[in-house]
Amino acid sequence: NAGVTQTPKFRVLKTGQSMTLLCAQDMNHEYMYWYRQDPGMGLRLIHYSVGEGTTAKGEVPDGYNVSRLKKQNFLLGLESAAPSQTSVYFCASSYSRGARNQPQHFGDGTRLSIL
């Protein structure tokens, strides 16, 4: 049981390049999330998904797109990378049992630098 796995762990991009971050979970969780973490700003939600085939915007969605084609995978895309997107990106997943929210389990993060 690997939990939440993120790939890649590190990446350096040039401004304008595109890339996709992959998140995979093997816990059969319905909900999945993408966060970015910047110094002094905690974790901010980019996009999230409440189930296969569904996605929704979080607090800071601009410049990012996501897809949830399979329940176990949640992809985060940067179409045209900008230096402001330099950050550490965390994926998380959780169960949902009706109105009772459940703990989120995080991956190890992807450190992304945009030059």
Added chain:
Amino acid sequence: GENVEQHPSTLSVQEGDSAVIKCTYSDSASNYFPWYKQELGKRPQLIIDIRSNVGEKKDQRIAVTLNKTAKHFSLHITETQPEDSAVYFCAAIFQKLVFGTGTRLLVSP
């Protein structure tokens, strides 16, 4: 939108002392309040959580209290140890999880 404020941003204590981190939230409908510990370069890990139908919860040296009327909740760590040094995040959720900005706790031997 929902907002979570966390204080202090840094906290230094001596080994064996207690540490208290406080958070306030804006959405009175929030019903779940987890606390995460993040060591340098590592993932956030859940250390304790509390739901809105409970006022206090303890797990060994860690406790969390919730005051729904005042919309604030606190993390209490007793008998601190150097390995407690990390960044601690509070969070509140109704529809989505909103995190505080974190508290860097340093426990000196």
